[in-house]
Amino acid sequence: MGTPVIAGLGELFKTHRLSKKTVVLFDEHTRRLFGDELLRKLNDEGFHWTELVIPAREASKSFSVAYRLYGKMIEADVDRSWNLLAMGGGVVGDLGGFIAASYFRGIPVIQLPTTLLAMTDSSIGGKVAINHPLGKNLIGFFHSPELVLIDTSYLTTLPRREIYAGMAEVVKYGFIADEPFFSFLDLHFADIIELKEPYITEAVKKSAFIKDEVVKKDFRETAGLRATLNFGHTFAHGLEKLAEYRHLRHGEAVTIGMFCALLLSHNLGYLDRESLDRGLSLLRKFRFPKGLLKRRFLDIDSGLLLESMFSDKKKLDKKLRFVLLKKLGEAFLLEENIEDRHVLKAISDGQALFSSKSSR
Ligand SMILES: NC(=O)c1ccc[n+]([C@@H]2O[C@H](COP(=O)([O-])OP(=O)(O)OC[C@H]3O[C@@H](n4cnc5c(N)ncnc54)[C@H](O)[C@@H]3O)[C@@H](O)[C@H]2O)c1
Ligand SMILES: [Zn+2]
Incomplete structure (x- = not known):
């Protein structure tokens, strides 16, 4: 080539x-x-x-x-x-x-x-x-x-599973930084997964640009901005750990993690219902290898996942750090501690809503 x-x-x-x-x-x-x-x-x-x-x-x-x-x-x-x-x-x-x-x-x-x-x-x-x-x-x-x-x-040679895994981070940029990009990704999700031009190039360019902008403003992650790149990641790291970093691709864990983070944002009163539904609907377009979602998320006890999240390196004084959405295209790092029950509810709501239709 x-x-x-x-x-x-x-x-x-x-x-x-x-x-x-x-x-x-x-x-x-x-x-x-x-x-x-x-x-x-x-x-x-x-x-x-x-x-x-x-x-x-x-x-x-x-x-x-x-x-x-x-x-x-x-x-x-x-x-x-x-x-x-x-x-x-x-x-x-x-x-x-x-x-x-x-x-x-x-x-x-x-x-x-x-x-x-x-x-x-x-x-x-x-x-x-x-x-x-x-x-x-x-x-x-x-x-x-x-x-x-x-x-x-x-x-073109990349396995489909890896395309979906990378797409999780692409979608993340829409969520945290750019509502028009979010809408573009929602509309052209299948085109991008199929690597169709000009959609794939546009998606990659825009993502790389957003990441670069965020990093330039907060290189050492001291201002809370770079931390917004971790949207969905507090849940994801817990899931990856439970899967022994082997059975779940990072992007797959991030897809599930963003699902829970959207629900948490809504349950805590930051994100309105319509934005929540639009977000969840985009995330439902992701596909997982057969049975994976069930084994690595739906069947997992929410308490066990919470415990695994606590062992993540990003904990500060035993406090979990969450990136939440105010609206589609705008994220923030939640400074205050939240009660475990909110996290547990976001996980169990996620399990109830992330339908097994997502398995293929
Ligand atoms: N530094 C950072 O800011 C940062 C951010 C996110 C993730 N990461 C790290 O990235 C790693 C995951 O990266 P990844 O998802 O790219 O995984 P990876 O590097 O393991 O690649 C996935 C698989 O695809 C294969 N592959 C690569 N290019 C290919 C191609 N064009 N065609 C066919 N096969 C190809 C690889 O050989 C591998 O088997 C993790 O270790 C994670 O911690 C780092
Ligand atoms: Zn990531």
Whole structure:
């Protein structure tokens, strides 16, 4: 396939004063699908490169994998004059960013995201991390990418389940920041899932733009604004933990989490009925692998989920932090503590309403 984003790579690196000495990081899938083409391109453009390949799984975001890769880089004589190009989903992007931030006290990172989630969320904003056995994304840096190269044509090989997972974050931006975008996503949901143009490009562009705007205003998440990107995530992290970070994609948990967060916003009197219904109706368009929703949400005891939410790293003094909606397109971080019963009700209302029709 002809990919426009890597067509002028040499020129692009020159414009951004990046050296042509590049460590290229893939996972085994992106290596197989896109590696030969990219490396050929780097040869054509006179790059000096070395490649690293990791297993395609969340567990690759670990200290032991990072340690192994540092060793390979040292053996390949990689020094501070090099940079690192991460080609893949959020796992490759986060691990690649982590290695770039730490190797030789930091080398530039270039993100080349190939999943919908990475294009619209993880590659943007400079949060890079690995996991610790005691929790996800606990060890990391703020290390902004020098470049993020987004090309939606890479999505054609992405499994449908991953498209839905990425779409959760896309829809999130409509909810928290942009009502017209929300309406666009509602209207063209199927077109976007089918990767139809111009809808998919518009959805990716707008999402990347919103994320970038939010991050620019609150880079270190101190003003409460960047935290709104966690809409639905307090519930989601609890669900992911219960699913041992293996049986539920992050985006699937976020879809369910946003369902509960909408209900919580309404139950606490912040969001009106009509907006709630519009929000829930959009979220009902998401599809899950057969039986997954039942096993990972509908059958789960609400008390157990609440307990699991409390163990999330974003808790502050045992207080859960919730992002709620005032209206479609406007979110805020709730400062005050809310009683457990409200959270439990949002979960059980969600279970009653998120119909099993959503299974396929
Ligand atoms: N840094 C951040 O701000 C941030 C934000 C959100 C999520 N994340 C992290 O992102 C990770 C999840 O990222 P993800 O959802 O992209 O998962 P992922 O990187 O695991 O990719 C999902 C699967 O798709 C495959 N794949 C990638 N591109 C493909 C393509 N074009 N065609 C076919 N298959 C392809 C991958 O090999 C993998 O098997 C998590 O670790 C999460 O913590 C980070
Ligand atoms: Zn997320």
